[in-house]
Amino acid sequence: MTEVALPEALPQPKRDLLPVLLPVMLALAMLPLIGSSSSWVTLTAASFAMGMMIFIMASGLTLVFGLMDVLNFGHGAFIAVGAYIATLVLLPLASWVQADSLLTNLAVLLPAALAAMAVSGALGLVVERVLILPVYGQHLKQILMTTGGLIVAEQTLYALWGPQIIPLPLPSALRGSFILGDVAISKYRVLAMLVGLTVFAGIQLVLNRTKIGLLIRAGVENREMVEALGYRIRRLFLGVFMTGSALAGLGGIMWALYREQVHASMGDELTVLVFIVVIIGGLGSIGGCFIGALLVAMVANYGGFLVPKLALVSNILLMVAILMWRPRGLYAVTSR
Amino acid sequence: MSELLTLSGVHTHIGRYHILHGVDFSVAEGRTTMLLGRNGAGKTTTLRTIMGLWPASSGEITLAGQRIEHRATPDISRLGVGYVPESMAVFSDLTVKENLILAARDGPLDDSRLEWIFGFFPALKRFWLSRAGSLSGGQKQMLSIARAVVEPRKLLLIDEPTKGLAPAIIVALIECFAELKRRGATILLVEQNFHVAREIGDAVLVMDNGRIVHRGAMADLAADVPLQEKLLGLSLEAHQ
Numbered sequence: 089m090t091e092v093a094l095p096e097a098l099p100q101p102k103r104d105l106l107p108v109l110l111p112v113m114l115a116l117a118m119l120p121l122i123g124s125s126s127s128w129v130t131l132t133a134a135s136f137a138m139g140m141m142i143f144i145m146a147s148g149l150t151l152v153f154g155l156m157d158v159l160n161f162g163h164g165a166f167i168a169v170g171a172y173i174a175t176l177v178l179l180p181l182a183s184w185v186q187a188d189s190l191l192t193n194l195a196v197l198l199p200a201a202l203a204a205m206a207v208s209g210a211l212g213l214v215v216e217r218v219l220i221l222p223v224y225g226q227h228l229k230q231i232l233m234t235t236g237g238l239i240v241a242e243q244t245l246y247a248l249w250g251p252q253i254i255p256l257p258l259p260s261a262l263r264g265s266f267i268l269g270d271v272a273i274s275k276y277r278v279l280a281m282l283v284g285l286t287v288f289a290g291i292q293l294v295l296n297r298t299k300i301g302l303l304i305r306a307g308v309e310n311r312e313m314v315e316a317l318g319y320r321i322r323r324l325f326l327g328v329f330m331t332g333s334a335l336a337g338l339g340g341i342m343w344a345l346y347r348e349q350v351h352a353s354m355g356d357e358l359t360v361l362v363f364i365v366v367i368i369g370g371l372g373s374i375g376g377c378f379i380g381a382l383l384v385a386m387v388a389n390y391g392g393f394l395v396p397k398l399a400l401v402s403n404i405l406l407m408v409a410i411l412m413w414r415p416r417g418l419y420a421v422t423s424r
Numbered sequence: 425m426s427e428l429l430t431l432s433g434v435h436t437h438i439g440r441y442h443i444l445h446g447v448d449f450s451v452a453e454g455r456t457t458m459l460l461g462r463n464g465a466g467k468t469t470t471l472r473t474i475m476g477l478w479p480a481s482s483g484e485i486t487l488a489g490q491r492i493e494h495r496a497t498p499d500i501s502r503l504g505v506g507y508v509p510e511s512m513a514v515f516s517d518l519t520v521k522e523n524l525i526l527a528a529r530d531g532p533l534d535d536s537r538l539e540w541i542f543g544f545f546p547a548l549k550r551f552w553l554s555r556a557g558s559l560s561g562g563q564k565q566m567l568s569i570a571r572a573v574v575e576p577r578k579l580l581l582i583d584e585p586t587k588g589l590a591p592a593i594i595v596a597l598i599e600c601f602a603e604l605k606r607r608g609a610t611i612l613l614v615e616q617n618f619h620v621a622r623e624i625g626d627a628v629l630v631m632d633n634g635r636i637v638h639r640g641a642m643a644d645l646a647a648d649v650p651l652q653e654k655l656l657g658l659s660l661e662a663h664q
Contacts, residue, residue: 299525299526302518302522302525302526303526305515305517305518306515306517306518306526308517309515309516309517310513310515312477312497312513313509313513313515314526315477315496315497315498315501316475316477316497316501316507316509316513317501317526317527317529317571318498318501318502318529319498319526319529320496320498321498
């Protein structure tokens with residue numbers, strides 16, 4: 089048998105750690121500007137919690153973008169629907185929500201979150217079959233269809249629940265803060281961090297340790313070859329779309345409790361934010377999406393504290409800066 | 425010898441372009457059939473049409489007695505067709521191991537089959553846990569072929585496997601194809617390198633302008649210099 093000369097060691101790609109260090113560097117750079125260390129810790133914790141909620145909402149969108157090449161401008165509808173479905177569980181059980189026991193609070197929060205995810209996921213199934221399926225590969229039509237879908241969803245929510253803002257108070261046991269010296273960290277923000285990190289770890293586990301995850305990663309890179317290996321990528325598309333929609337629903341209830349209110353246009357408002365995160369992170373990259381969400385939240389919180397007038401445009405400025413540095417986002421995955 | 429694959433009057437359009445103009449040929453079971461032709465003759469389109477990646481606009485494609493021209497690519501693949509595209513299309517974000525795990529769709533990787541593959545392509549064993557994106561071009565081609573043969577397949581469609589590779593790697597590929605032949609594999613192989621074609625081909629098809637313009641034994645074409653020049657615009661000697 090012919091021996092083929094082999095190199096002694098395969099040149100390994102360098103680990104690209106710069107984007108990972110970016111949030112750390114940004115946080116450290118803000119310390120002298122903010123001045124007070126307690127304010128800095130509070131703002132940093134708030135950023136982390138907000139970043140986790142944004143990540144939960146955006147993670148599904150980045151997979152849908154990367155794997156299916158679908159521009160889903162209606163992603164915000166799943167966020168709003170998730171929040172409204174949560175009110176159907178949380179408001180009738182207000183006495184459980186207002187109980188002082190954390191267990192009682194969680195006993196109502198968990199079913200509310202599951203209901204939000206189930207309905208958003210099911211809505212995802214309908215949207216993929218009815219709106220997305222006829223326009224695969226046609227970006228302009230995808231934008232029109234999904235934007236139209238978002239408007240229809242928003243108006244349907246107005247019709248069903250009315251135009252008023254629905255108050256959604258935080259469960260009693262999650263009110264208040266943990267006090268560590270001069271630093272106060274909201275209990276709900278700690279919960280948001282835990283949920284966000286769990287979702288991140290869960291997605292990473294699925295993507296890196298299961299065959300479905302391998303198929304998703306392979307599909308993000310080359311859908312055609314996945315099909316040539318005998319896998320029906322359309323089914324994978326549907327599964328990912330439903331999972332992404334369900335995660336948006338979870339993000340919806342998390343965000344609604346964070347703001348302590350629900351309104352029909354919340355999905356519309358958050359769509360821009362999650363798109364910025366997905367673009368900053370690199371289409372299809374969960375790691376990039378995680379860092380992008382953190383950066384967006386940090387810029388919003390630090391920016392709001394230091395230069396309130398810039399708060400509205402801070403995310404756009406961040407996106408412009410990142411894209412000037414890395415035009416395909418922090419971690420580009422796809423060739424698109 | 426029975427025919428495993430048959431194309432009858434296959435036409436393929438890509439957008440408004442008419443690429444295949446009634447392609448007719450058969451591939452005999454257990455033999456290696458070379459598909460030769462100039463650039464743009466329609467060789468890659470033929471393989472992609474068989475795989476359902478660019479569906480035939482008309483005509484019939486039969487694999488082991490079953491019509492496949494209207495089937496989806498995953499279904500064609502599951503009938504036992506392995507495909508090695510010209511671009512190799514390894515999943516660069518996945519490791520060598522993960523690429524092969526995906527290719528072994530019917531279950532876990534078979535250790536004895538893997539050792540057999542490593543016998544031809546030892547680089548794959550050495551870089552088992554390395555990302556495919558960091559492999560050299562030749563190693564990616566080895567991985568692409570390994571992916572197609574990691575489980576036994578009825579038919580292998582291989583598109584220009586030696587393109588741009590170093591001579592030592594080409595020799596390893598030729599040995600691999602020869603061993604596959606000895607094991608009874610049926611191969612339809614697109615190749616621009618006439619020497620490689622002569623080494624491993626039993627039968628030959630030559631395409632031009634989306635049609636089959638010659639079919640016969642590989643040995644006959646290899647021995648007929650004027651015919652080579654007529655069909656391919658270049659003789660075997662000119663390849664030296």
